[in-house]
Amino acid sequence: MQLWLIPLLPFAGFLINGLFGRRFSKGVVNVFAIGSVVLSFAWVLKTILGLGDLTSAHVEHYFTWIQSGTFNIGCDFAVDRLTAVMLLVVTGVGSLIHIYAIGYMAHEHGPHHGGYYRFFAYLNLFMFFMLVLVLGANFLVLFVGWEGVGLCSYLLIGFYFDKKFATDAGNKAFIVNRIGDFGFALAMFYIVKTFGSLDFATVFQKAPTAPESALTLIGLLLMVGAAGKSAQIPLYVWLPDAMAGPTPVSALIHAATMVTAGVYMTARSFAIYSHAPAALDVIAIIGVATAFFAATIGIAQNDIKKVFAYSTVSQLGYMFLGVGSHAVSAGIYHLVTHAFFKALLFLGSGSVIHALSGEQDLRQMGGLRSKIPWTFWTMMCAAVAISGIPPFAGFFSKDAILVAAYAHAPWMYWLGTLTAGITAFYVFRAMFMAFFGDYRGHEHHPHESPPVMMIPLVILAALSLAGGYLFKVPQFLAPMFPLAEAPENFTLVAVSVGAGVAGILLAYVMYVAQPGMADSLASGMKGLYTLVYNKYFVDEIYDATVVNPLVGGSRILLWRFADVGIIDGIANGIGSRARDIGGILRRLQSGNIRSYAAWVLFGGVLVIVAMGMAGGVR
Amino acid sequence: MSAVPISWYLTLSAVIFALGVAGFLFRHNIITVFMSIELMLNAVNLSFVTFSYQLKQVNGHLFTFFVMVVAAAEAAVGLAIILTVFKNRSTLNIDDIDSMKN
Numbered sequence: 112m113q114l115w116l117i118p119l120l121p122f123a124g125f126l127i128n129g130l131f132g133r134r135f136s137k138g139v140v141n142v143f144a145i146g147s148v149v150l151s152f153a154w155v156l157k158t159i160l161g162l163g164d165l166t167s168a169h170v171e172h173y174f175t176w177i178q179s180g181t182f183n184i185g186c187d188f189a190v191d192r193l194t195a196v197m198l199l200v201v202t203g204v205g206s207l208i209h210i211y212a213i214g215y216m217a218h219e220h221g222p223h224h225g226g227y228y229r230f231f232a233y234l235n236l237f238m239f240f241m242l243v244l245v246l247g248a249n250f251l252v253l254f255v256g257w258e259g260v261g262l263c264s265y266l267l268i269g270f271y272f273d274k275k276f277a278t279d280a281g282n283k284a285f286i287v288n289r290i291g292d293f294g295f296a297l298a299m300f301y302i303v304k305t306f307g308s309l310d311f312a313t314v315f316q317k318a319p320t321a322p323e324s325a326l327t328l329i330g331l332l333l334m335v336g337a338a339g340k341s342a343q344i345p346l347y348v349w350l351p352d353a354m355a356g357p358t359p360v361s362a363l364i365h366a367a368t369m370v371t372a373g374v375y376m377t378a379r380s381f382a383i384y385s386h387a388p389a390a391l392d393v394i395a396i397i398g399v400a401t402a403f404f405a406a407t408i409g410i411a412q413n414d415i416k417k418v419f420a421y422s423t424v425s426q427l428g429y430m431f432l433g434v435g436s437h438a439v440s441a442g443i444y445h446l447v448t449h450a451f452f453k454a455l456l457f458l459g460s461g462s463v464i465h466a467l468s469g470e471q472d473l474r475q476m477g478g479l480r481s482k483i484p485w486t487f488w489t490m491m492c493a494a495v496a497i498s499g500i501p502p503f504a505g506f507f508s509k510d511a512i513l514v515a516a517y518a519h520a521p522w523m524y525w526l527g528t529l530t531a532g533i534t535a536f537y538v539f540r541a542m543f544m545a546f547f548g549d550y551r552g553h554e555h556h557p558h559e560s561p562p563v564m565m566i567p568l569v570i571l572a573a574l575s576l577a578g579g580y581l582f583k584v585p586q587f588l589a590p591m592f593p594l595a596e597a598p599e600n601f602t603l604v605a606v607s608v609g610a611g612v613a614g615i616l617l618a619y620v621m622y623v624a625q626p627g628m629a630d631s632l633a634s635g636m637k638g639l640y641t642l643v644y645n646k647y648f649v650d651e652i653y654d655a656t657v658v659n660p661l662v663g664g665s666r667i668l669l670w671r672f673a674d675v676g677i678i679d680g681i682a683n684g685i686g687s688r689a690r691d692i693g694g695i696l697r698r699l700q701s702g703n704i705r706s707y708a709a710w711v712l713f714g715g716v717l718v719i720v721a722m723g724m725a726g727g728v729r
Numbered sequence: 730m731s732a733v734p735i736s737w738y739l740t741l742s743a744v745i746f747a748l749g750v751a752g753f754l755f756r757h758n759i760i761t762v763f764m765s766i767e768l769m770l771n772a773v774n775l776s777f778v779t780f781s782y783q784l785k786q787v788n789g790h791l792f793t794f795f796v797m798v799v800a801a802a803e804a805a806v807g808l809a810i811i812l813t814v815f816k817n818r819s820t821l822n823i824d825d826i827d828s829m830k831n
Contacts, residue, residue, distance in 0.1 A: 702827030
C-alpha cells in the first residue's frame with residue numbers, strides 16, 4: 112500500500128521549501144507546504160479505506176537497518192487500528208493547521224528575513240517525523256520519529272531566534288525532553304535484553320511470559336519517556352514555556368499531536384503494561400495528579416496561551432489516567448477529541464492575538480465578542496467541548512475516562528471530576544475575560560482574521576461539537592482494546608457534568624456578573640493566590656535543586672578544573688614545553704657556517720667514540 | 730718489490746683528512762673551505778684504494794670512482810654558488826655569509 116508515501120510527502124515538502132524556499136514567493140511556498148500535507152492526508156484516507164477492516168496489523172518491510180547476530184531491526188512501517196486513528200488525527204488536524212498558518216504567518220517579515228519558508232519547512236519536517244513515529248513497527252523506528260519531533264519542536268519554539276526568551280524556552284524543552292528520552296532509551300535496552308527484539312509484534316507476543324519485575328521496570332522507564340514528551344509531572348515544566356513559538360506551532364505540536372506521542376506510546380505498549388499492574392498504577396496516579404495540579408495553575412494565568420498550555424498539560428493527564436485505568440481506548444478517544452478542541456482553542460487564541468496585533472494578556476482584552484464574532488463563536492464551541500458539556504466531543508471522551516477511573520479507584524474519579532470543574536472554570540474565565548465586559552486594550556481597531564484562518568476554525572468547531580458522535584473511537588479500537596464491561600452509571604456521568612456546569616457558572620458570576628469579585632477573592636486569599644500565580648514556584652524549585660547545582664558544579668568541576676585545568680593544561684603544557692626546548696635549540700642555528708662545521712665534527716667524533724665503546728664494527 | 734706497509738698509506742690518509750678538517754674549520758675564505766672539503770674526500774679515497782689493494786677486492790675502486798664523480802659534480806655546483814655569492818655580496822668571507830640566521 113506504499114505506506115512510505117505518507118511520511119515522505121511532507122519530507123519532500125520540507126526538502127523543496129528548505130532548500131529553495133528563499134527564492135520562492137509565499138504562494139509557491141504555500142503550494143509545496145500545504146499541498147504535501149494535504150496529499151499525505153489523502154493518501155492516509157486511501158490507505159485506510161484500501162486496507163479493509165484492519166483487524167490485524169498491516170506491516171511493510173523496507174530494508175534491514177541493523178543486523179547483529181540474531182538481533183535484527185528492520186525499517187518497518189505498520190498500520191493497525193490505533194495507528195489509523197493517529198494517522199487521521201495527525202494529517203487531518205495537521206492539514207487544517209497548515210492552512211491556518213498561511214494567514215497567521217502572512218505578516219512574517221522584518222528581522223526574520225526568510226522566516227516564512229523556514230517556518231513551513233520546519234512544520235513539514237515535523238509532520239514527517241510525527242508520521243514516522245506513529246507508523247513505526249518497532250521501538251527503534253518509533254524512537255527515530257520521537258527524537259525527530261523533539262528536534263522540530265525545539266526549532267519551532269525558538270523560531271523567533273532573536274528573542275532570548277524564545278531560545279531559552281527551546282533549550283528548556285529540548286533538555287527536559289532529554290531526561291525523558293534517556294528513560295525511553297534505557298527501556299529499549301531492557302526490552303532487547305528481555306525479549307531479544309524491538310519489534311512490536313514479537314515483544315507483545317512474548318510479554319505474557321516475561322517476569323513481572325522486568326515488565327514493571329520496562330513500563331516505568333517507558334513512562335519516564337512518556338512523561339517527558341507528554342509533559343507530565345515531574346517533567347511538564349517545558350510545555351508552558353513552549354508557547355514562545357508561533358501559535359500554529361502551539362496548536363499543532365504542543366497541543367494536538369506531538370505531546371500526545373507519549374499517550375500513543377503507552378497505549379501501543381499496553382501489552383507490556385497489562386502484565387505490570389504496578390507500572391500502570393503509577394501511570395494513573397501521575398496522570399490524575401498532573402491533571403489536577405496543572406488545572407489549578409491554569410486558574411491564575413493571565414497570558415491566554417499560558418492558560419491553554421496548562422490546560423493541555425492537564426488534559427494529557429486525563430489521557431494517562433485513562434490508559435492507567437485500563438481504558439486505553441478512552442485515553443485515545445480523549446486524544447482525538449482533545450486534538451480537535453485544543454487545536455481550536457489555540458488557533459482561536461491565535462486569531463485573537465492576530466486581531467489585537469500581538470497582545471496576549473487577558474487583562475488587555477475584553478468585549479471582543481462583537482468585534483471578532485467568528486472567532487468568539489468557534490472558540491465557544493471548543494470551550495463547551497473541553498468543559499465536558501453533553502453532547503459535545505469532550506463529554507464523551509472525558510466521561511469514558513472518568514467512569515473507567517471510578518472502576519479503577521474511586522478517589523481518582525473524584526479528583527478527576529474536581530479537575531473537570533476547574534477546567535470548565537479556567538477555560539470560561541479566559542473566554543469571559545477576552546470576549547465579555549468592556550474592551551481594555553490599546554489596539555484601536557481589532558479586526559477579524561482572514562477567511563484562510565477562519566475556515567480551519569469553523570471545521571474544527573464542527574468537529575469539536577460533533578466529533579464525539581462522528582468518531583466512536585472506543586468501538587473502533589475494540590478489537591485491540593476490548594471495551595470494559597462497566598455498567599452505565601448515570602450518577603457518575605451526572606456528577607462530572609454537574610462539575611463542568613458549576614465551573615462555568617462560577618466563572619460567569621466572578622467575571623461577568625460581578626467583575627470585582629475575582630480581584631477581591633484573590634486579595635482575600637493572598638498567600639494561596641501568590642502560590643498558584645507563580646505556578647507553585649516549581650520552576651524556582653527546579654532551579655534551586657537541579658539546575659543551579661548542575662550549572663555551578665559544571666562551572667567549577669567540569670569547566671574550571673577538568674577542562675581548563677586538566678585538558679587545556681595538558682594541551683597548553685605540551686605546547687609551551689616544546690616552545691621552551693625550541694628556544695634553547697634555536698641558539699644552535701647561529702647562521703655561522705663554521706660553527707655548523709664544528710657541530711658536524713663533534714657529531715662525527717661522538718659517533719666514532721660510541722662505536723668504539725660498543726666494540727667497533729665487525 | 731718490497732711493498733710499502735699499509736699503515737703508511739693509512740697514516741697519510743688520516744693526516745690529509747685532518748688537514749682537510751682543520752682547513753674546513755679554521756679558514757675564512759669560502760674557496761679554501763671548499764678545497765678543504767675536496768681534500769677530505771680525497772683522503773677517504775686514498776684509504777678506499779688502500780684497502781682495496783690490500784684485500785684484493787674491486788669494491789674500493791668502485792667507491793673511489795663514485796666519490797670522484799660526485800666530487801666533480803659538487804665542484805661544479807659549488808663553484809657556481811660561490812660565484813653567485815660573490816657577485817651579490819662582494820665578499821668571500823664565510824663569517825659574513827649568515828643570512829640563514831633570522
